Amino acid sequence: MDTTIVLLNRDLRVHDHPALAAACARSRRVVPLFVVDPALTPYRRAGFLADALRDLRSSLRRRGGDLVVRRGDPVAETMRLAEAVGAQAVWVSADVTSYAQRRERLLADECARRRIDFRTFAGVTVVPPDALRPSGGDHYRVFTPYWRAWSVEPRRPAAAPPDVVRLPDGLEPGTLPVAAAPYGPLVGGETEGRRRMRLWLRHCLEGYAEAREDLAGETTSRLSPYLHLGCLSPLELASLGAASEEFVQQLCWRDFHHQVTRAFPAIGHRDYRARGDLWNDDENAVSAWREGRTGVPIVDAAMRQLAQEGWLHNRARLIVASYLTKCLHVDWRIGARHFAEQLLDADVAVNCGNWQWVAGTGNDTRPSRSFNPLRQAKRFDPDGEYVRRYVPELAHLPRTLIHEPWKTRTLRAYPAPLPLPETPPRVGASPRRDS
Ligand code: FAD
Numbered sequence: 001m002d003t004t005i006v007l008l009n010r011d012l013r014v015h016d017h018p019a020l021a022a023a024c025a026r027s028r029r030v031v032p033l034f035v036v037d038p039a040l041t042p043y044r045r046a047g048f049l050a051d052a053l054r055d056l057r058s059s060l061r062r063r064g065g066d067l068v069v070r071r072g073d074p075v076a077e078t079m080r081l082a083e084a085v086g087a088q089a090v091w092v093s094a095d096v097t098s099y100a101q102r103r104e105r106l107l108a109d110e111c112a113r114r115r116i117d118f119r120t121f122a123g124v125t126v127v128p129p130d131a132l133r134p135s136g137g138d139h140y141r142v143f144t145p146y147w148r149a150w151s152v153e154p155r156r157p158a159a160a161p162p163d164v165v166r167l168p169d170g171l172e173p174g175t176l177p178v179a180a181a182p183y184g185p186l187v188g189g190e191t192e193g194r195r196r197m198r199l200w201l202r203h204c205l206e207g208y209a210e211a212r213e214d215l216a217g218e219t220t221s222r223l224s225p226y227l228h229l230g231c232l233s234p235l236e237l238a239s240l241g242a243a244s245e246e247f248v249q250q251l252c253w254r255d256f257h258h259q260v261t262r263a264f265p266a267i268g269h270r271d272y273r274a275r276g277d278l279w280n281d282d283e284n285a286v287s288a289w290r291e292g293r294t295g296v297p298i299v300d301a302a303m304r305q306l307a308q309e310g311w312l313h314n315r316a317r318l319i320v321a322s323y324l325t326k327c328l329h330v331d332w333r334i335g336a337r338h339f340a341e342q343l344l345d346a347d348v349a350v351n352c353g354n355w356q357w358v359a360g361t362g363n364d365t366r367p368s369r370s371f372n373p374l375r376q377a378k379r380f381d382p383d384g385e386y387v388r389r390y391v392p393e394l395a396h397l398p399r400t401l402i403h404e405p406w407k408t409r410t411l412r413a414y415p416a417p418l419p420l421p422e423t424p425p426r427v428g429a430s431p432r433r434d435s
Contacts, residue, residue: 001027001117003168004089007078007107008034008067009100009230011093011123012052013190014059014161016233019091019121021159029168031085032060032067035074036177040099043341044310045225047179048188052229054176055189065165069174075106082116085168093230094120096129096258097348098265124230126238126251127153129259139263141363143256150252158236184310184344186225193226201240209246215313216385221247222311224345227254250314257353260363268352269333271361279331280421288418289324290338292391295417297403298377299323301390308390310344316386319376321358326370327420332359377403 004027006020012034014020023030034053057067070077078090090111092104104120111118122128132140132149140146186192200221204211211219226232234251241247261267271277288294292303302316312320317339324335336355340346356362360369381387384402388395393413394405405411 001088003027003029003031003085003087004091005031005033005078005082005085005087007074007090007092008032008056009074009093009095009103010228011230012049012056013193013231013233014056014063015190015194016123016158016236017093017161018123018156018159019093019119020165021162022121023089023091024162024165027089029085029166030065030162031081031087031167031171032056032065032165033078033081034067034069035077036069036071037074038071039073043346044181044183045229045344045346046177047181047183048186048225048310048344049229050177050179051188051192052190052231055191055231057173057176059190060165063162063165065167066171066173067176068167068171069176071174074103075110078107079110079114082111082114085171087116089117089119091117091119091121093123094128095124096262096265097268099348101262101265122156123233123235125255125258126150126155126234127255129255129262132259139259140256141260142365143253143363146256146259147249147252150255155235155239158233158239184308186222186309186311186344188225188229188231188344190226190231193223193231196226197221197223197232197237197240205241205244205247208244212246213315213380215315215381216383216389218313220313225311225343228345228347228350254350256363257349260353261349267356268336268348272356272363273361273367275361275367277331277359277361278329280329282328282330282421285328285418286324286330286334288415289320289328289330289335293415294323295406295415296323296373297384297387297391297394297405297414298373298381301381301387304390306339306342310342312343315376315380317354318358319371319373321355322371323373325355325359327373328418329421332356332361374403 004023006023011017060067082090108118127150134140204219211217223232227234238248238251264272292300294300299320302312302320306312321335324330325332332355336352339351357364360367384399387402394402401408405414
């Protein structure tokens, strides 16, 4: 093969990149291409993405290549470039959202018309989303059987990073997007992702199972934004983290939601299992939730952490999502949209899969499950350290009152809890409290 374009999307790395590795091994010239699509609003993670692209360009330049950047419709720009450089192949990492599946279909059609080889490669998940099928179904609907099948599925070997990337002569690389606004304490990119991964595996993997639910402890990896943009390979991370089954199981959850989304690409806007919910349309309650002034300290701490850092602990996400959907009876789509705007790791499959799981419209086998915020707070933030960190108005309260400030009469600077609507969200079962 003379020239291959590798269209990069959320696989922004050189380590274990099957499409890039295959292109470099089989082609004389390789064009790593990223198309900035103005139709997509990357919200807060735009800055993280800009840093990840800058880092990838440096890595490719060190190998003699470059990251070629174009702006516009990804399919049209890829085909324009293919024509300009006389490419014989366009290769991409397969992805699962409706947007990505459509892009792959259009690319396949356009390439077929021009007799260009189009291929998709693995790389976005540990196990490819179409690799496992239950008997009689096109995807797994329940996690536990998926986990059993996933755990014994043979894995592809990790692809070595290419030593050399050779671009066609005279190709204008194009300008990178710039990070317009600060986006939180994490810095985007493969170099930083790998540094964090190594540190975390060395110091925290061993204690993960015991410490992972401690809200104040900050002991989980915080690698999710790097995994989302593919700055890290999930396959490599699963292999390096294999000593902790609990940790590997989280990566399996990520794969699980990807294979659900591949089979049900409407996950972002349509109920996976519709239950006739009647959602509560209360704009004031939604604003209070978004701004962290619901009067429930654990919810407010989490929502303020989200606003400050663009990241949240899984337990905190469960608590605020359950509070919004099962206590305030607000439509999960409103919560998922806010998360998508704020999270650095915001990912259609994982975000909406989890929101639907919590709301009871998704893959939970107990859809009426609900997390009582007070009991969750006492269990996962027993000393109130997490609340004190993000809700300074409450920092002076003792541990006996920190999660129930309404029991003190002297508090003026913090709101009373929002009144909860009495109407159940749907005719039928009432939510079962706590798990
Ligand atoms: P760790 O505990 O270190 O786990 C390692 C990795 O496993 C994570 O980086 C992540 O890729 C994956 N993982 C962990 N928990 C889950 C889970 N429950 N489901 C799927 N994958 C998981 N995660 C996202 O990456 N993007 C999202 O948009 C997102 N939205 C969520 C929305 C809600 C309502 C909930 C309840 C969870 C959501 N999660 C999302 C899953 C989870 O909360 C985060 O992945 C995790 O908190 C990231 O922190 P970490 O990297 O320290 O995780």
